[in-house]
Amino acid sequence: MIITLLFVFVLAAFVGYEVITRVPPLLHTPLMSATNAISGISLVGSLVLAGADRGTPATIMGFIAVTAATINVVGGFLITDRMLKMFRRRLPGGSSNGAGPEEGATR
Amino acid sequence: MIITLLFVFVLAAFVGYEVITRVPPLLHTPLMSATNAISGISLVGSLVLAGADRGTPATIMGFIAVTAATINVVGGFLITDRMLKMFRRRLPGGSSNGAGPEEGATR
Amino acid sequence: MIALLQVEPAAAGHGIGVATDARGIAIQLTYLAAGVLFILGLRSLTRPDKAQRGMQQAALGMLLAIIGTLLHHDILRYDWIIGGLLLGTAIGYPLGMFVPMTAMPQRIAVSHMFGALAATLVGIAEYWLLRGEVPRPTMAALGFEVLFGAITITGSFMAFGKLQGFITGTPVTYRGQNAMNLALFAATVGIFVFLIFRPDTPALFYAMVGCALVIGVLMVLPIGGADMPVVVSLLNSYAGLAAAATGFAIGNTVLIVCGALDGASGLLLSMLMSKAMNRSFRNVLFGAFGAAPEGGAAVAGAADRPVRSTTAEDAAVQLAFSREVVVVPGYGMAVAQCQHAVRELATLLEKRGAEVKYAIHPVAGRMPGHMNVLLAEANVPYDRLFDLDEINDQFDHVDAVLVIGANDVVNPAARTDPSSPIAGMPILNVDAARSIIVLKRSMAAGYSGVENELFYNPKTEMLFGDAKKSIERLVQEVKAL
């Protein structure tokens, strides 16, 4: 079983590698904040800890964990969205704006 | 657990998609025979069936399965290798041969 | 967190399909290694120069997986295993070493057939061994396994037959065909669903396998020979899905990974091919495209029109004095196996100061990259090969185009005649060149069975005969000049 999870890890790493190498430098800053937002997934573990009611210390730690992870998630996704809005917003204006990102992506 | 296996399936499919879309048309035929060779992995199941000794019918089926899968594996990898040798062999000759595949890959 | 407690047994190794001990872990690790090597192998195909090594590593991965499996606890006797491995190698080796490049599509089809046969047999045996005592998820997995497997077996065989020519390449259609196919398909699905809830009905299980076998045949019958590569690649993805299903049934991760890889790549490739032929995937599979009548009729209707045919001498002179020559290879070059001769001719012309380019249409030949493989075999350097978009606007300043056994891919009807079955397929605009020399054996149509206006173009000269012989004569003549 542990090996199956290893498989999952390896495959996900491959996907990550393949995808990231295709992101144009243009979007590297949004990419950093996007991955940061996603790493907020540790919220999942925190929630169970905070709700499992296995003694005050655990619950307190869980509470702090939930708070911290939520900051990561909310802040992360919001700011990524703000950044990306700028890139989308500008597409209508200017001729080769469509092309610009294209070549960026294939670079 | 079944879901974890689903995860594996989905991730592998993603990897497959990302990788295949990057293979230049130049190599599509070798690609077909390469994936064919890999699909010979069903040999793994066949081996256990043929060796598990769970009654003659199972063993016979296993024997046939092993034979068939082996044909797939051996033939598949050999012919892929033959094809790819041609592509590699030619790299020394000619100036932009190095470049050729490059642009192919990024096309 | 309960989860934590639950982790213990699992972490200690009670996964499915995993023995609980060190050996079990070891086996799993060989599988993991194999999976990684396979992925790296496929990735290496993005770099022609790295590809061979990459796939050799993938082969190594396969070896690892096999060795790992042989260590499996359940394996008690090795006689049949060894027998199968030996026999399989004995048959597989020649299939791999001696089949000519031109027969690639057939060969891949056959190989699929064998792979699917293995998967299907494993599925049937599993069901038989469980004697109906099958938990639902397992039953579902087994069902998919035998369904995809069986369809692939007969489907690949049909594709093989059509490509090899012992089954008619023209689509077989008859009244009520769709209705019948749909009915059969529905029935099969019905049985499958029923089996998931009542696995203890062997009769139905075997009936389902039977239906799947028939579906494989009926699915391929109405598809034209020229579309077989699309079918073969689709069956590749089915074979993959069958393997993946096996993986789910016996909880083997490497099977699932390989299955998914193949499933994805097969589907993707067949779509790319259809796209290159400018036809929807649906149209390829259900369009019954390229039926003989149209083509036949067209050919007949044009039999009486004038055609300029030329001799090797004249053609040789013409080529020898051209500055810019473009070679357009097609399926005919594969049939005639004249790629080496072509290379020789090109070298001669270059010696005489001409610039020789090769125009590669994405669907020239019978599989994607077919022409690339052949020309690669003949050591034509990459940088002489140009694809459709690169070369199409250059034909106007080309002195002579040498069309070698290509037909559909240079058929102006695709541009001009919207009613034509190949209408809209992007073609090589050879008719823009100053002169065109077409090498083929007759006025017969190409695989789409469509009449080709190009051959009646005043700029066109036909050099009839087997392409190999024609080219060799051209070589002699040019040498003689």
Place this chain on the structure above:
Amino acid sequence: MIALLQVEPAAAGHGIGVATDARGIAIQLTYLAAGVLFILGLRSLTRPDKAQRGMQQAALGMLLAIIGTLLHHDILRYDWIIGGLLLGTAIGYPLGMFVPMTAMPQRIAVSHMFGALAATLVGIAEYWLLRGEVPRPTMAALGFEVLFGAITITGSFMAFGKLQGFITGTPVTYRGQNAMNLALFAATVGIFVFLIFRPDTPALFYAMVGCALVIGVLMVLPIGGADMPVVVSLLNSYAGLAAAATGFAIGNTVLIVCGALDGASGLLLSMLMSKAMNRSFRNVLFGAFGAAPEGGAAVAGAADRPVRSTTAEDAAVQLAFSREVVVVPGYGMAVAQCQHAVRELATLLEKRGAEVKYAIHPVAGRMPGHMNVLLAEANVPYDRLFDLDEINDQFDHVDAVLVIGANDVVNPAARTDPSSPIAGMPILNVDAARSIIVLKRSMAAGYSGVENELFYNPKTEMLFGDAKKSIERLVQEVKAL
């Protein structure tokens, strides 16, 4: 095949971390969906126009995962959960909405700190709850979790401090530093290994966490402020690995997937950055590059050399009558936040018939794509932005280059002086242009602390002062003409 029998319990749902019932399956499905949405989100970042929607879907995925988790059997009380979610949102919202684009690196560092804090606390709590009764694989997972987590917490905080400026940006180095760090690192690893075999030693566990926290500090101390983005991105990958480890510990697949995604992308990005600065990854992390002394000395040594400084009036005239203008933005533009003013100036010049291009150096600013984000914010169309290779050979026919708060990325020393710490970093060859106008506040060095010959180039004119003010004056002057 035993494997088959083994499949039953598992298929029926006793995976690790999976409840055995329908609800358990449902939760797992939300995780699967979340995982897929995350991957699609990242893929969307390959298309600037599709990116926003893609990441919104990723956010939806996160929501799904949260909802799924809330259904978990183990969750008995929701008061603290709700409290945490509300508090977190209250803090996270302003962090997301009101932080200026220019402070992006700091913000990301802080965010990492919080994420890592959560992972670490979960790890510690898990260990505490198990009261030392930890199976080895779980212990290993927990160990990695808290190690990577703790390092990320303090490391990110240090990076934040250096970027924000309340911790010195210059590398802190002292005698025996490496020896000490290595010793500490070895000790930590030692404790970790010991714990795997003797998990029932809480004291050691907490000691390990402590060590990891210290390592985080010591790791970042000797790294220069200009390299913080590399560090931040590396810590991103650590945070990912921590999450993945959590996944292994509680057998949660989505954690593993996200962890792997982040781990891969963080590592890759930091390598790309080092590469763009033409420095080995090792050199960035352990090179103690850009120490004040060199730079300081260089600046001092050159203090007495002549510099041509100009006025807004003259510069405006010069620009107004140039046909081809290239703007080279750098970190200074971010500090001055003058991207909108720059856009305005450019539009004015274009109205007067000049062609204005932007030359974007890969490491201009403080993070990859930093300048792109700022100019995007100011609505500069993509097709005006050119990167190093595209524009470097065009400078010779450029009338005027406007260097706005850029320094290292236009420093000829990188080409000429092999002893310079930035030697070999590819730079923008602005000195090939007919005239160069540099906007900065002083003669101070850039982040690498290296003296810049360009400012003493006879073709160069310095327009001192805050870039925003300078640009605004230029705008007025040009309008006035």
